[in-house]
Amino acid sequence: MLNFYITYFFIAIGLFGFSAMFALFGVYAERKVSAFIQDRLGPTETGKYGTLQTFADILKMLQKELIIPTAADKVLFIMAPAIIFIAVYMGFAALPWAPGLVPSKLNLGLYYIFAIISIETLGILMAGWGSNNKYSILGAMRSAAQIISYEIPAGFAIISVVMIAQTLNMQDIAMQQGVLSVEKIKFAGFWDVTHIGGIFSWNVFRAPHLLIAFVIYFIASLAESNRAPFDIPEAESELVAGFHTEYTGLRFALVFLAEYSMMFLVSMVAVILFLGAWNTPLPNIGAIQLANWTTGAGWGILWIILKTLTLIGIQMWIRWTLPRMRVDKLMALCWKVLTPLAFACMLASGIWRLFLM
Amino acid sequence: MSLVQVLFYLMSFIALASAVFVAATKNLVRSVFMFFITLFALAGLYVLALADFVAITQIVIYVGGILVLILFAFMLSGKETLNAIAQQRRQFISLSKLPAILLAALFLIVLINVILKTNADHLGWISQSIHQKNVIEPDAATTENIGVNLMTGYLLPFEAVSILLMIALVGAAHLSRKEEQQ
Numbered sequence: 001m002l003n004f005y006i007t008y009f010f011i012a013i014g015l016f017g018f019s020a021m022f023a024l025f026g027v028y029a030e031r032k033v034s035a036f037i038q039d040r041l042g043p044t045e046t047g048k049y050g051t052l053q054t055f056a057d058i059l060k061m062l063q064k065e066l067i068i069p070t071a072a073d074k075v076l077f078i079m080a081p082a083i084i085f086i087a088v089y090m091g092f093a094a095l096p097w098a099p100g101l102v103p104s105k106l107n108l109g110l111y112y113i114f115a116i117i118s119i120e121t122l123g124i125l126m127a128g129w130g131s132n133n134k135y136s137i138l139g140a141m142r143s144a145a146q147i148i149s150y151e152i153p154a155g156f157a158i159i160s161v162v163m164i165a166q167t168l169n170m171q172d173i174a175m176q177q178g179v180l181s182v183e184k185i186k187f188a189g190f191w192d193v194t195h196i197g198g199i200f201s202w203n204v205f206r207a208p209h210l211l212i213a214f215v216i217y218f219i220a221s222l223a224e225s226n227r228a229p230f231d232i233p234e235a236e237s238e239l240v241a242g243f244h245t246e247y248t249g250l251r252f253a254l255v256f257l258a259e260y261s262m263m264f265l266v267s268m269v270a271v272i273l274f275l276g277a278w279n280t281p282l283p284n285i286g287a288i289q290l291a292n293w294t295t296g297a298g299w300g301i302l303w304i305i306l307k308t309l310t311l312i313g314i315q316m317w318i319r320w321t322l323p324r325m326r327v328d329k330l331m332a333l334c335w336k337v338l339t340p341l342a343f344a345c346m347l348a349s350g351i352w353r354l355f356l357m
Numbered sequence: 358m359s360l361v362q363v364l365f366y367l368m369s370f371i372a373l374a375s376a377v378f379v380a381a382t383k384n385l386v387r388s389v390f391m392f393f394i395t396l397f398a399l400a401g402l403y404v405l406a407l408a409d410f411v412a413i414t415q416i417v418i419y420v421g422g423i424l425v426l427i428l429f430a431f432m433l434s435g436k437e438t439l440n441a442i443a444q445q446r447r448q449f450i451s452l453s454k455l456p457a458i459l460l461a462a463l464f465l466i467v468l469i470n471v472i473l474k475t476n477a478d479h480l481g482w483i484s485q486s487i488h489q490k491n492v493i494e495p496d497a498a499t500t501e502n503i504g505v506n507l508m509t510g511y512l513l514p515f516e517a518v519s520i521l522l523m524i525a526l527v528g529a530a531h532l533s534r535k536e537e538q539q
Contacts, residue, residue, distance in 0.1 A: 073384075073386070073387070075387065076386070076387065076390060106409075107409075107500075108409055108410060108413055108500065111410075111413050111417075112413055114417065115413045115414075115416040115417045115420075115421065116416070118417060118420060118421025118422075118425075119416070119420055119421070121421065121425050122390075122393055122420060122424060122425065125425065125428045125432075126390060128432075129386055129431075129432065137432060141429070141432055144425055144428075144429070145429075148421070148422070148425060151421070168500060
């Protein structure tokens with residue numbers, strides 16, 4: 001009985017450690033990627049190729065004074081970063097990493113993640129209001145408006161996958177996209193790939209409209225993690241730093257940690273729903289059973305991390321190549337383009353499920 | 358006491374204490390944020406009652422939707438309005454509170470009556486369901502059950518609610534539309 005709880009504590013601490021390490025790595029990668037795109041060098045001084053730069057940054061940040069503005073609502077101001085981070089961190093509980101390896105076997109896993117992410121909005125509003133600063137509150141309001149608007153296309157894109165998969169359990173959705181599947185998988189509805197597996201059995205290729213749903217989800221996930229081109233909540237040119245303008249030291253680090261964890265979380269959800277989760281991209285070709293050889297616990301972790309990092313790389317690439325969108329254009333894109341498209345995808349999923357599966 | 362009972366009392370305490378804070382505090386914004394804790398504790402109680410779908414829906418709708426909209430209303434209204442609301446006359450006993458006290462007292466009487474009259478351990482319909490094996494196991498998927506019920510036994514209320522929401526949407530769109538230039 002006690003062992004059972006100790007395992008859970010270790011898993012929770014492990015996931016926290018992982019998100020912290022990922023944030024350190026993510027910041028370094030972001031700086032190097034941006035430097036490459038803008039033809040600069042990025043950090044070079046600390047450690048070989050500047051690899052120790054983010055460790056030095058976090059050490060510096062830990063020593064900084066924690067400033068609370070005089071006019072701030074102290075309780076809300078102090079609690080906000082913790083709530084923002086915890087909301088994202090709790091989402092990791094339901095994500096499967098490999099066959100049989102998932103922190104919490106929830107049969108409503110996907111819905112749970114969708115719900116828990118929405119708490120982040122509350123933390124952001126708390127930070128904006130608590131800071132008692134016009135830039136903070138403007139940033140917080142923009143951020144909340146953006147997140148709740150983009151939750152709608154993201155939600156419908158997710159529903160169109162769930163209608164095909166017929167389950168909300170993340171592990172079951174993952175299982176359906178490879179050689180371990182117990183049911184029949186068809187590539188684009190006509191080619192039986194149950195025993196071939198690999199890239200052909202991923203959800204994006206299961207039905208043509210799921211490819212569109214994936215793009216919609218990816219765009220919406222950029223907005224939900226406040227990444228460029230949807231980073232108007234922290235538009236430096238007009239709002240200083242948005243809702244986290246007043247934060248210093250460890251609290252600022254927590255907000256930053258939440259942002260990078262969110263990037264990882266939404267990318268991993270995209271991978272699980274659309275890009276085959278922990279399944280291998282290599283198919284079985286006749287006697288060369290590449291898919292069977294490269295499926296397993298260790299391989300699963302490797303594949304899912306590789307795919308997620310690829311998506312994060314694309315997020316960074318987009319951030320440093322596209323300009324920021326204007327507020328009204330951002331809302332117009334969400335309500336006039338993505339939402340109707342997502343509705344169409346959901347409808348297509350229903351028809352697909354009824355007549356073609 | 359088993360772990361479930363400990364959790365039940367813990368979450369009930371959090372829900373009640375935060376609800377009292379919501380009602381009693383002068384700081385309106387803080388009371389909205391405290392309401393979030395009440396709703397979360399309620400979601401926890403739903404999970405203990407094996408209604409996990411209801412618990413998550415509670416978080417999606419109330420925390421992700423309604424609370425955020427209430428906060429929006431706060432942030433869009435001016436400081437003067439908020440101060441005027443906060444500085445209302447705070448007398449513990451006053452005539453204007455009489456209807457509220459009356460309602461609360463009557464509701465309390467009804468509640469106590471219900472608690473005293475029902476024999477919660479031996480409810481007829483529960484023992485009947487157990488007898489007929491018409492029960493949901495802790496590890497069952499409640500989503501399918503809810504979906505099937507919504508589309509069969511409760512189709513009319515479900516459609517009526519969706520029409521109501523549609524009317525609300527049309528009304529909101531009409532109110533927020535720009536007036537035509539005369």
